[in-house]
Amino acid sequence: MSEGTLYDKVWDRHAVAELPTGQTQLFVGLHLVHEVTSPQAFGMLRERDLDVAYPERTHATVDHIVPTADQSRPYGDDAAEAMMAELEENVQEAGIDFSHPGTGNQGIVHVVGPEQGLTQPGMTIVCGDSHTATHGAFGALAFGIGTSQIRDVLATGTVAMEKQQVRRIEVTGELDDGVTAKDVILELIRRLGTDGGVGYVYEYGGEAIESMDMAGRMSICNMSIEGGARAGYVNPDETTVEYLRGRDAVPEGDEFDELVEYWRSVRSDEDAAYDDVVEIDGSELEPTVTWGTTPGQGVGVTEPIPEPEDLPAEKRETARRAQEHMRVEPGETMEGYDIDVAFLGSCTNARLPDLRRAADVVEGREVHDDVRALVVPGSQRVKAAAEAEGLDETFREAGFDWRGAGCSMCLGMNPDQLEGDEACASSSNRNFVGRQGSKEGRTVLMSPEMVAAAAVRGEVTDVRDLEEVATV
Secondary structure: OOEOOHHHHHHHHHEEEEOOOOOEEEEOOEEEEOOOOOHHHHHHHHHOOOOOOOHHHEEEEOOOOOOOOOOOOOOOOHHHHHHHHHHHHHHHHHOOEEEOHHHOOOEOHHHHHHHOOOOOOOOEEEEOOHHHHHHHHHOOEEEEOOHHHHHHHHHHOEEEEOOOEEEEEEEEOOOOOOOOHHHHHHHHHHHHOOOOOOOEEEEEEOHHHHOOOHHHHHHHHHHHHHHOOOOEEEOOOHHHHHHHOOOOOOOOHHHHHHHHHHHHHOOOOOOOEOOEEEEEEHHHOOOEEEOOOOOOOEEEOOOOOOOHHHOOHHHHHHHHHHHHHHOOOOOOOOOOOEOOEEEEOOOOOOOHHHHHHHHHHHOOOOOOOOOEEEEOOOEHHHHHHHHHOOHHHHHHHHOOEEOOOOOHHHOOOOOOOOOOOOEEEEOOOOOOOOOOOOOOOEEEEOOHHHHHHHHHHOEOOOHHHOOOOOOO
């Protein structure tokens, strides 16, 4: 097993007991809740006449079901309104801080936590959402949990988990212009597969990772789960410290300096032992998109779509079905693939740097006549900051619909959905059949810059072919 890694250090410091099941009972430093997975857990507490053990370590927001075009109450969807009302009742009764739409702080849970400074290095973080791995970008151990585990965390402040192995993902070199964090993680999942990380957490490092801003690191950690890993993280460094300095939940002065010392202490040791190491030469990567119906079915934008017969035997039938659904042919490239919708948003790519880079691509251009395009900021704070910079005007002038904060078209739990067999260029994290609201719909995952390029061309386009494209 691994030794001296951040994973080992943080795990050991939060271990409460070893359970008869072989699991470890871990103390939870931050519990994030939203409206979809928490109602049943709160109900279980009421049935047992239990209180929330650590309301001060719990934070709530609303994201999955909240509409982005019109957020006035009551919501048009009765089920969404009921879920919102129940969350409001639960957090008020428990005394939990709630970033609701009226605060100006509402947004996707994995955007809200970092931007408010709730997410910090060396913490254990859980949430009833699979993409909780996002918070690992700060050097935290962050796990998605189920409803029964949410109940346990609310009642005890702890969660039972099995320790995993640690795989070091070393991304060397410098990424070329037009190549982003999203391309790195899509390439990794393509190489290792959607189940390649089962039994592991991923530690990301190397020159390409260390040179990324926090938004890029969050994008990579966010999609660790798509590669089968239990979590993903990046060791905290000066980029992490400067991002957190001055955030709402981060202390100042001497207390901040003491925290930074702790943050640095949990970094993996220079001689840390890993269970596995995978190296990727970042300088060889190009913009990557998916051709199929899983995040692992990806390809460089100029590379041919694979022949099913050239894939491992267990992946051939899945590839055939995916190619039939997506209407693509082996040997062709994804360049020129017609799209109907362009979606900029999700917990993977809806932060301010993501929007800036996409805006650089669309500035002075117009959305293709056959495309409906929308931008959904990851939070109300991101929206306000983007508007202060005039990014909303750039998108609107190009023909994008500028929306309120929420999960939006990442998943079909709100009014933002694909219709019929529409094809969508999406900056989100999953391209499963029906994920965006239509079983006939087709989703092509890509970076925000690539979504912007597709929106103006009306087809999957190598963003490097557009003039004056901003560098990563």
